[in-house]
Amino acid sequence: MSVPAELRYTEEHEWVAIDGDTASVGITEYAAQQLGDVVYVSLPAVGSAVTAGEPCGEVESTKSVSDLYCPVDGEVTEVNEELDGDPGLVNAEPYGAGWMFRVRVTVGTDGEAALPPGLLSAAEYEELTKSAG
Amino acid sequence: MTEFAGWLMPLRYASETAEHNAVRSAAGLFDLSHMGEIAVTGPGAGEALDYAVCGWPSALAPGRARYTMLCAPDGGVLDDLVIYRQGADRFMVVANAANTAVVLGELLDRCSGAQVHDETAATALVAIQGPNAAGILATVTDLDLPAMRYYAGAYGTVAGCPAWVARTGYTGEDGFEVFCAPEDSERVWMALTEAADGGAGGGDLGGAAGLVPAGLAARDTLRLEAGMPLYGNELGPDVTPYEAGLGRVVRLDKPADFVGRQALAARAAEGPRRVLTGLLARSRRVPRHGYAVLSQAGKQVGVVTSGAPSPTLGTPIAMAYVHTDATGPFGIDVRGKTEPADVTELPFYDRSKQG
Numbered sequence: 196m197s198v199p200a201e202l203r204y205t206e207e208h209e210w211v212a213i214d215g216d217t218a219s220v221g222i223t224e225y226a227a228q229q230l231g232d233v234v235y236v237s238l239p240a241v242g243s244a245v246t247a248g249e250p251c252g253e254v255e256s257t258k259s260v261s262d263l264y265c266p267v268d269g270e271v272t273e274v275n276e277e278l279d280g281d282p283g284l285v286n287a288e289p290y291g292a293g294w295m296f297r298v299r300v301t302v303g304t305d306g307e308a309a310l311p312p313g314l315l316s317a318a319e320y321e322e323l324t325k326s327a328g
Numbered sequence: 329m330t331e332f333a334g335w336l337m338p339l340r341y342a343s344e345t346a347e348h349n350a351v352r353s354a355a356g357l358f359d360l361s362h363m364g365e366i367a368v369t370g371p372g373a374g375e376a377l378d379y380a381v382c383g384w385p386s387a388l389a390p391g392r393a394r395y396t397m398l399c400a401p402d403g404g405v406l407d408d409l410v411i412y413r414q415g416a417d418r419f420m421v422v423a424n425a426a427n428t429a430v431v432l433g434e435l436l437d438r439c440s441g442a443q444v445h446d447e448t449a450a451t452a453l454v455a456i457q458g459p460n461a462a463g464i465l466a467t468v469t470d471l472d473l474p475a476m477r478y479y480a481g482a483y484g485t486v487a488g489c490p491a492w493v494a495r496t497g498y499t500g501e502d503g504f505e506v507f508c509a510p511e512d513s514e515r516v517w518m519a520l521t522e523a524a525d526g527g528a529g530g531g532d533l534g535g536a537a538g539l540v541p542a543g544l545a546a547r548d549t550l551r552l553e554a555g556m557p558l559y560g561n562e563l564g565p566d567v568t569p570y571e572a573g574l575g576r577v578v579r580l581d582k583p584a585d586f587v588g589r590q591a592l593a594a595r596a597a598e599g600p601r602r603v604l605t606g607l608l609a610r611s612r613r614v615p616r617h618g619y620a621v622l623s624q625a626g627k628q629v630g631v632v633t634s635g636a637p638s639p640t641l642g643t644p645i646a647m648a649y650v651h652t653d654a655t656g657p658f659g660i661d662v663r664g665k666t667e668p669a670d671v672t673e674l675p676f677y678d679r680s681k682q683g
Binding site for chain 2 (some may be wrong): 220230232234237253255257258260283303
């Protein structure tokens with residue numbers, strides 16, 4: 196199971212990649228495997244405001260549907276249009292072509308993106324998935 | 329892996345969509361050893377079963393099988409069953425894993441004049457389903473498969489192991505179920521896998537005949553597309569066979585009395601108040617078990633019993649119990665938002681109608 200060290204994670208199995216003031220969001224390989232084949236992803240609209248910890252979309256698989264939780268506060272700048280025609284990308288490349296949406300986040304005076312408390316490191320997330328079995 | 333009625337079972341081996349598609353286009357292999365097998369034997373076995381279930385087992389010729397139901401005195405369904413007549417004095421009743429104890433208890437109660445034995449733990453079940461199933465199985469069995477009719481079965485060998493092989497299944501495809509001893513099941517499984525790889529069915533589908541192991545998730549979408557009921561979803565003690573569209577399995581024409589006859593005759597005369605209905609979603613959001621079915625005025629007129637994205641149709645499908653006086657198109661309350669759905673005839677998929 197891959198848990199890239201450079202990413203941050205939520206307890207709801209989203210990952211976040213920070214690049215300047217842009218946060219890219221997807222779901223983890225662990226989540227994708229638990230869901231099974233993803234058949235439809237409903238994403239927030241570009242331009243909408245999103246709030247950390249709030250549901251902002253849905254991931255439908257054969258057996259279940261799960262809420263997608265936004266890991267950060269900000270404004271949605273881009274969604275992965277490829278997922279509409281090929282939702283299986285979420286299973287095939289959860290950290291790559293299966294990314295879901297991008298959010299513009301606030302950058303502090305120190306030049307660092309302001310992230311909500313509670314995001315997990317790769318090591319912490321790996322621990323979480325191990326204890327979940 | 330998932331816990332299922334006390335058995336640890338694979339939900340999927342790899343991709344459940346690929347497993348589903350393999351069964352439709354080539355073949356899939358299922359480990360169904362969790363299913364309950366109960367033998368009813370003796371000279372009075374047929375008559376005993378005629379009283380116990382709503383079908384007419386004593387009218388079956390040896391080597392034939394029938395889909396039937398075990399009903400409560402009030403006509404509710406306690407389980408749906410396949411009964412195989414394996415000989416003049418021997419029947420095998422195949423029950424759902426979660427209901428095996430109930431079925432066994434009822435058969436012990438109802439079948440006076442016959443012997444009832446639970447053979448579940450002594451019986452493994454490997455199913456091979458799909459258009460290439462017959463070709464693959466033929467290479468490892470001594471049975472004349474082309475001569476075997478749908479819903480028929482015979483004793484023979486598979487991979488040299490003694491087995492009861494039947495042309496039955498739960499996928500909407502041609503296929504076979506191989507009942508064998510648990511200690512032989514791995515050999516049967518491996519022989520079928522190797523026969524497929526060896527090119528029994530020919531072709532260039534990777535593993536030559538395209539046989540892939542398939543799990544519970546694919547089994548569920550396959551049976552749903554085929555419009556087949558699942559106990560606990562479409563069937564239960566509060567449902568009669570008439571509501572499920574399965575009135576034909578209730579043999580009110582058999583001379584013998586049977587448990588539930590009076591209640592079922594009354595239900596047959598009055599007609600069902602709700603009926604199992606096929607729904608095609610017009611949205612990509614999937615209707616799932618328990619979701620409300622709404623009239624165009626927004627009033628609840630039914631409830632979804634099973635729903636899934638259909639790999640064959642490429643759109644979500646569902647079965648639902650809907651009041652007989654309600655007419656579509658309907659809405660489905662998918663977590664607070666109403667999604668449109670069209671009524672369609674069941675089954676969603678019929679292999680005999682494919683081009």
